[in-house]
Amino acid sequence: MKLAQLLLAGMVLGSIYGLIAMGFAIIYKATKIVHFAHGAMLPLGAYLVYTFAVRWEQPWGVALVGAAAICAALNVLMQRIFARRMLGRPLFAAIMITFGFEILLRAGMNLIWKGKERPIGDPWGADTVTLAGGVTTPVASLWILGAAAVCMAAVFAFFRWSSLGVQMLGTASDQEAALMSGVPIQRTFAVAWAIAGVLAVVAGVAASLFPRTLGPELVMLGMRAFPAAILGGLDSVVGAVVGGMAIGIVEVMVAGYLSESAIFGANFSAVSGYIIMIIVLMVRPYGLFGRKEVARV
């Protein structure tokens, strides 16, 4: 029973990681950039939902769509700010710029929401259900699993059925060559970053549902999802999902079985994800599903 309970919790956490990691993956796919401000988008999205749904008393769905739209737009804006100037320039500067955005987002949120715990106004509240086998869980957790599945399917379908997916890959691999092939690279970027913005809101809200709370700690979740993104392979959407699940389950299992261990201490679950990641990378340097970078002479 404990095992089943932990497994379920691991899957829920894994779904949240997976949603975050998908955001990283899509942006990486299109721009070869790790968007370090992605983590800050999580509380931003959730706080926006709070403001719309709780403060301004709008229907929850409306709040969600509103927050998603704002975060998507913000992401596109950020991308626009450096895209043009960064063409043909070191990528690392662009990545550093996302750190700059992270500072700005955090400062802005601190100014507006003052880092307080806030309700997110969701319809499920603290209700719980008992599933087969005596496993009990908040209803909200089941919705997280569902939402994650829907997002994954949607993103997957998008890449499967639209030509934008392959164009993103091309753009990331060589922007000028993509331009020469007629890829509308600005639109490609915009779509990728917008999707990531929407995913950030979904993930941020999921991470604020009962029994978790919306608070500034949510920023950290972005960093915690890194091993998931890497484990799956930085540019793979499927990998993000698999990696997220794997890391989520491992972390919860470690916390469940090793919390009292004298050797590992209670903190070990926080590093267990990284350790799994390193082990996998030693065998597969590009993660489970990552595209190998070609280096031939």
Add this chain to the structure above:
Amino acid sequence: MSETPNARRLHITGLGLQFAGLRALDDVGFTVEPGELRALIGPNGAGKSSLLNCLSGVYRPSAGTISYGDTVLNGMQPHRIAGLGIARVFQNVELFDKLSVRQNVLLGRHLAMRTGVLAGMAWYGRAAREEREQREKVLHYLEYCGLADIAETTVENLSYGVKKRVEYARALAMEPTLMLLDEPVAGMNESESVEMADLVRSMHQDLGISIVVVEHDMRFVMSLAERVAVLDFGRLIADDVPQTVINDPAVRRAYLGEHAA
């Protein structure tokens, strides 16, 4: 140029190389005598670059042996093979983009130098002395390749033809006994390839270096090579003097078409 290199015999037997179901090289064998200028031709994708990659240790052959003199190269790491006096010039320019021309060529002297990390940091004794000596030495190669004027320029912004010359200077600076050249005149116009042919010929004749050159420009091949090996689909289909090779019907069918120089 100062010391005469002692070229050794390069001997390849039964060489095989596979990539996920593709036989890039299949039972290839031939010998390059010391001081020989050998051309290697064949259709695109025949395995020429792959063969060079096996010789320089970048690829690991799945079968066969490569020996240089008495040393078996199979399984050796690229830098060890370089240590035996085997230098390589790539098909696409492979320079250290952010370094100056001089630094690129100095890197060719890497194996001739001894300074380690700690000594380098201290810049004491040998480190400084060695660096000064080698700069002198490198100047010679820069002049040889006509690069002395632009020694301090970052290679990144050079045009294609000049970059190729930097590659030659770097390879020469290794004072190799065997040079592997992959398509030296691709992308050059007629007069430039004549210049390049002169450079290769002089390296061969003045310095006594053995050379294996891959090239699609048949005029270049015919004017230079002493022997020509022909690969097709990873197999050796001919290995003889140029005149014989270009009249070989198999070679004409696979490679030359109606173009025979």
Add this chain to the structure above:
Amino acid sequence: MLDVPEARTRAGAGQHLRPARLLGPALLVVLLLAFPFIASSFWLTVAVFCAIAASGALSLNLLVGYAGQVSVGHAFFLGVGAYVGAYGGQHGWSFPVIVLAAVGLPALVGLLVGPVALRLRELYLAITTLGLVYVGQWIVVAFDGVTGGVSGTPTTDLDVFGFDLGTSAYALGLPMTRDVRYYFAALALAALIGFAIYNLSRSRPGRAMMAVRDRQVAASVAGVDVTRYKLAAFTVSSGMAGATGLLYGSYLGYLVPESFSLELSITYLAMIIIGGFGSVLGSVLGAVLITALPQVLSYLAEYSTFLATDNRADHVAVLLYGTALVLFLLFEPEGLAGIWRRAARRVTRRGSEQPEGSTR
């Protein structure tokens, strides 16, 4: 991914040392020597942190800028040096022993991490090294008997062969307070590390590192033992970071796990990106800018009085800092070193009518 502005080693071009050329550096040295005696105690503290940051930035730049291995784990190596120093200090080790341990242990860890770096590229490596930061914080908590755990541990002042950095007493007729002493110690360390890296970059091993950075296969075919130089870069950089951490921890006086968080790693990356990859001067300028900028900005924010209410000025200072970072990277991707180089070129051109090196 890394883009290094251009080759910086220029020796052999036969530069003549003319008196006019020495004037600038001489002034700088005088200024640096006089600074602690004219600055306020606060700005002196900032200066000490700047100088320490310079050492840290230099060592990171060796790894990232010269050897091309992106690391977000710098805070970890700084932390190892600092904690080793704290432990040694508490157990009465002598200065040479402390230094040896604080440099040696991080270097050893760097050597052990190296093999991971051999297999991974760019961002995969970066994020793996990010794991080091978390592992480090876990170690501090899990082995709290040695490290003091979450509540931290005090460090001791270093006694550099009889020159106790902790005392405040006149020396050479000058008021050498603890801050002044640490200031000079930090300057000395930065100068030492900067000199070592500069030397490295103009000699065989440094060149080999840069070659591996630009084109690994070509470097190996030219005779460079790639494994060896990657490991060397990791080891040396980590050792230098350890020395920096030792001084940093000792000056701080107290270590808590938060002192070596991811934020610190990122701050150091910001320094070398803003300073300029693969540039000694850039590392130093970047370190000074990133350390001093927030302080300057808080002053600016504080003196704009309408902000002074409700603690808004602090938020504005942070917003300004983020904005400055973004704008700088947008408009000056070659970093401070690039600006410096351009300025210097302009000066020399005016001075000696040297034509700009033409390509063809």
Add this chain to the structure above:
Amino acid sequence: GGAAIETGSNGEVPGVTDDTITIGILPDLTGPVAAIGEPLARGAQAYVDHLNENGGIDGRQVELVVKDTQFNPQRAVQEYRKIEDDVLGIVTTVGEGITAAVVPEMDKDNVFSWPGTYSQSYLESEHPPISTPYIYEALGGIDYMVSDLDAAGKTLSNFNLESGINEDYSRAVEIGAEVYGVEAGSSIAKPSTETDYTGAVQTLSGGDPDFMLVGTAPAQAASFIGTGYSQGLRVPTMISSVGYSPTVLATKTGSVLKEVAYVTSPWAAWNSDEQGQQELVEAFGPDEEPDVQIQVGWVMAKGLTDLIAMAAEEGDLTREGIKDALSTATLDFGGIAPSVDFTREDGVYGTTKETRIYKVTDNGLELVKDLFVAEAADEVDAP
């Protein structure tokens, strides 16, 4: 060697002029615990304003300089240095690590401040906690469970933040087991960055506890209790004063807290009619969101300025004078927090051991037991 360098030039006292006294405070305003630092700084500022309206100290107005540490130890030391020359004392620092980093610096300059933690180990330092140390709070909670919730002989587990508070809470459970005969269950500590509490809940549930003691920060307490609730761990739970925030009540977890949670706290309820609290509420107006950190800031500012006033009365308006005043002082906070007799003996400051017990209800906290001292409080060995 050489002559020592004298500090504090020409006999002037830092932070004191003819008409003003300057004090400082080092909260986190823009970093990860800004949610604590910001209201704390506002509370302190409000008290200083209140004091100035009533004539200040000894005819001097008090000025409070606020410096943001960003929860970064290096930055905190720098910010401290920035104001060190200009302040007479410092109200407090926010964050256990920050406090640990800055306190040694302050000791070098003989500067007084209240520590940003209630660990009783600080009683030995020059910086005693201003209010009830964690351990007495926890013991108060256990006392109440035994006397009013019939906990004797039942299992008590605890869940804490991985920090100094963990040691104090765990120790309290040990003492509780000895004195009250409760069964000590499992104990787990987690860092504030934990992303899922199922593991902790499952581990604790394994010991089948009847009561829980939670010594951690608000968001973490809420998530932990919520997770436990959803997995059937629904037992009376005592949350520490630092673990409860009224903002949590508005979240979904609030409904769970209402079912199971009590709060141990020395602090008065926001709507209490204690005179000090009335003044505070008046200063902030009725629209202010209740926040214990505002009370803390207010009380700490009051504590420091009271000491300064005492020093002034003694004619020793110096940093030294503040410390001298403290070692014999009894400070009263108008009922917002218990008054404290700090009298120092054997190098250990006196402290208060009182706490209140609240039950979480729809309207926030409802007082169920006013200030009292746990029976077992005497069993706590001197730090």
Add this chain to the structure above:
Amino acid sequence: MKTPAPEGTAALDVRGACARYQNADVLHGIDLTVEPGRVTALLGANGAGKTTFLRCVLGLMPVHRGEMTSGSVTVLGREVTRASAQRRIKAGLAIVPEGRRLFADLSIEQNLRIGASTRRDKEIGQDIEQLLERFPALQRPKIQAGYLSGGEQQMLAIGRALMARPKVLLLDEPSLGLAPLVVDSVFETIASLAQDGIGVLLVEQNAERALQASSHAVVLQAGKVVRSGASAELADDPVIQESYLGVAS
């Protein structure tokens, strides 16, 4: 030395193109016209500015921190001087770039698919099939392009450009690194494309082949047009013979 007045609209018409990079002016007023169904060769030594000219045609100078300072570009009668690269390609341009510029990490098939980025029709899959058949070297459509041999990569680059179904094809040294037999087939392909009415601009180091394959030619030197006219005439020009055809005078 005169170009006959074009019948109808030119496939590509560039007037007075001047261009500069950050530190240097590279093109000084280039006029060049490509007629539909004809091959125009652009010759010149290394560094003459051929690639730069193609960048101007495609609007890619900003990528190299340069700009086209004056002049106009017209594709099939539509002026595109200010348009984005994507619009120009939609207007009918396609390029086989210098150095191939394949997406090394992507498969052959994905490379071809990206070549069709501006198309919306349903025949993309079909075209891919056809190309894979046409170039036997591309037999393994799932392999990552970076692993292909130099010549195979060149073929893929040509295939990718054709995927755009261009009206005007720009080729920057298409025969680079190709085996003689394949070079023949590339020139055959070029001829057949021209026959289909496509205008081709061919930049080529092999001046002899280029002049054979083209009807018109333009010779650049240091960013200026020094010769232009019918290819047959240019092939007989002694100056051209000496400097580009390797014929000693």
